[in-house]
Amino acid sequence: MPKLLSLSRAARLAGVSRGELQKRIREEDLKTFEGELTVELLLRLYPHIDLEADPMLEKVRRIRAEAKPKTHFSDGWMPDPEVLMTRLKEFQHVLVQTKAALNNSDALLQQTLDDLNAAAQAPEEQLREQLLRCSANLERAMQRVERAEDARAALFARDVMLKIVSASIRLLPSGHEFFLEGSDSILEAGLKAGLYIDYGCSSGNCGACKCKVISGAVSKLRSHDFILSAKEQEEGYILACSNTAISDLVIEAREANAKEPLPHQNIRATVRKIEPVGDDLALLFVQTPRTQSLRFKAGQSVALTTENGNRAELYIASCPCDGRNLQFLVERAPGKGFNDTVFAKTMNKQTLTIDGPMGGFVLREDSSTPAIFLAKGTGFAPIKSLVEQAITIDNAERLQLIQVGGNPPGSYLDNLCRSWSDSLDNFAYASPDQDCSAGHLVEMIQQAADNMNRFDLYIAGPQAWLSSVTVKALARGFNTTYWYCQPTD
Numbered sequence: 001m002p003k004l005l006s007l008s009r010a011a012r013l014a015g016v017s018r019g020e021l022q023k024r025i026r027e028e029d030l031k032t033f034e035g036e037l038t039v040e041l042l043l044r045l046y047p048h049i050d051l052e053a054d055p056m057l058e059k060v061r062r063i064r065a066e067a068k069p070k071t072h073f074s075d076g077w078m079p080d081p082e083v084l085m086t087r088l089k090e091f092q093h094v095l096v097q098t099k100a101a102l103n104n105s106d107a108l109l110q111q112t113l114d115d116l117n118a119a120a121q122a123p124e125e126q127l128r129e130q131l132l133r134c135s136a137n138l139e140r141a142m143q144r145v146e147r148a149e150d151a152r153a154a155l156f157a158r159d160v161m162l163k164i165v166s167a168s169i170r171l172l173p174s175g176h177e178f179f180l181e182g183s184d185s186i187l188e189a190g191l192k193a194g195l196y197i198d199y200g201c202s203s204g205n206c207g208a209c210k211c212k213v214i215s216g217a218v219s220k221l222r223s224h225d226f227i228l229s230a231k232e233q234e235e236g237y238i239l240a241c242s243n244t245a246i247s248d249l250v251i252e253a254r255e256a257n258a259k260e261p262l263p264h265q266n267i268r269a270t271v272r273k274i275e276p277v278g279d280d281l282a283l284l285f286v287q288t289p290r291t292q293s294l295r296f297k298a299g300q301s302v303a304l305t306t307e308n309g310n311r312a313e314l315y316i317a318s319c320p321c322d323g324r325n326l327q328f329l330v331e332r333a334p335g336k337g338f339n340d341t342v343f344a345k346t347m348n349k350q351t352l353t354i355d356g357p358m359g360g361f362v363l364r365e366d367s368s369t370p371a372i373f374l375a376k377g378t379g380f381a382p383i384k385s386l387v388e389q390a391i392t393i394d395n396a397e398r399l400q401l402i403q404v405g406g407n408p409p410g411s412y413l414d415n416l417c418r419s420w421s422d423s424l425d426n427f428a429y430a431s432p433d434q435d436c437s438a439g440h441l442v443e444m445i446q447q448a449a450d451n452m453n454r455f456d457l458y459i460a461g462p463q464a465w466l467s468s469v470t471v472k473a474l475a476r477g478f479n480t481t482y483w484y485c486q487p488t489d
């Protein structure tokens with residue numbers, strides 16, 4: 001068990017989000033050590049970490065569902081993952097007791113040594129009394145060892161379990177940390193964690209994801225066409241898209257930081273599905289080829305051009321963690337060729353060219369303050385992407401989404417928003433009426449911001465609506481320094 005735990009690892013051990021842990025540290029005014037905290041501090045914050053409520057079994061079920069075809073489990077030489085996890089939990093129980101006994105034995109040895117030293121110093125007539133005291137102390141301490149169970153030991157055992165089902169990866173020089181689960185590649189796990197690791201094809205052809213293993217062990221998931229020289233291999237270079245971690249890793253990898261623009265890309269992609277969202281909006285699902293993903297930041301847009309020249313600039317409505325499966329929100333706009341073909345559904349299965357990404361309406365990822373997201377119409381596209389990124393990086397203390405007009409009940413988007421608020425303790429969702437006034441929205445922001453010293457507000461929608469909300473907010477005395485606005489018309 002390391003003496004110091006990173007925030008990500010500590011949050012996983014306690015079974016809480018990073019945002020909640022940061023909030024507790026702030027509320028209790030506790031000092032961390034360069035962003036890391038001690039086991040004792042974690043136990044002070046969460047003294048009753050419940051091992052029985054461990055979400056690991058559920059996690060294994062999910063990993064198995066996603067990964068079974070790609071692993072050796074199907075070859076029959078390994079037990080079923082659930083059987084494996086049950087056996088591991090048995091070992092965990094033994095481990096907790098052994099570790100606790102060891103902790104107590106250390107204390108017992110020290111106590112016995114102190115007692116014997118005291119006896120050695122005692123006058124001869126008190127020697128027997130001293131030795132009897134020493135013997136009584138020893139007996140009491142041995143009973144404690146037999147009943148040994150302590151919180152440090154339980155935490156140690158949980159850490160071991162977490163290491164078995166997932167590997168922790170630290171990137172240099174940024175210090176970003178994330179967890180790799182199942183048989184994900186290092187690149188997939190990094191993207192799922194909301195990081196902007198350099199990559200191109202994600203299939204071992206381009207070499208853009210080349211990184212250097214500083215410590216830990218990796219395993220190749222697939223052979224790749226890109227050739228690493230003998231010297232590079234000797235120095236520990238690997239392709240992040242073609243390797244997984246089999247132990248905790250430290251690697252040197254190139255990453256774009258949140259402020260740095262990503263390279264311009266031109267990708268041919270296919271329209272996979274068009275789903276109506278009420279009468280006047282449609283969700284467009286676009287997929288890039290297997291060998292080319294779009295690198296973008298949440299909140300950015302791209303230009304889409306059809307084969308017959310219809311073009312539209314649209315905000316990406318999906319998470320940057322999946323650069324192959326992209327979503328866009330398109331509004332009904334008679335006379336606009338691109339939009340008309342979406343609503344006539346003639347665009348289905350067509351090939352498009354994607355150019356981008358563009359725009360700087362992106363998440364302030366270094367901010368851990370609560371974030372409020374306000375959207376109207378197609379403004380929900382960049383806001384949805386920002387919310388998905390904020391949930392992924394798990395940095396903000398609280399997230400509030402206000403979507404004017406909401407989504408049709410039972411639709412994919414409606415189910416998605418409700419699943420966020422059902423499954424995340426720190427997430428709230430509200431959908432006021434389409435014609436809700438700017439004054440009412442400002443009141444909702446006021447309520448959401450109650451008790452918050454500072455919050456970031458991201459707002460996207462039609463220019464006129466956006467202006468009326470900000471004017472009303474200024475008139476009510478809001479400090480709009482941390483308001484980030486994006487008109488979408």
Ligand code: FES
Nearest residue numbers: 200201202207241
């Ligand atoms: S992303 Fe192209 S080789 Fe890994």
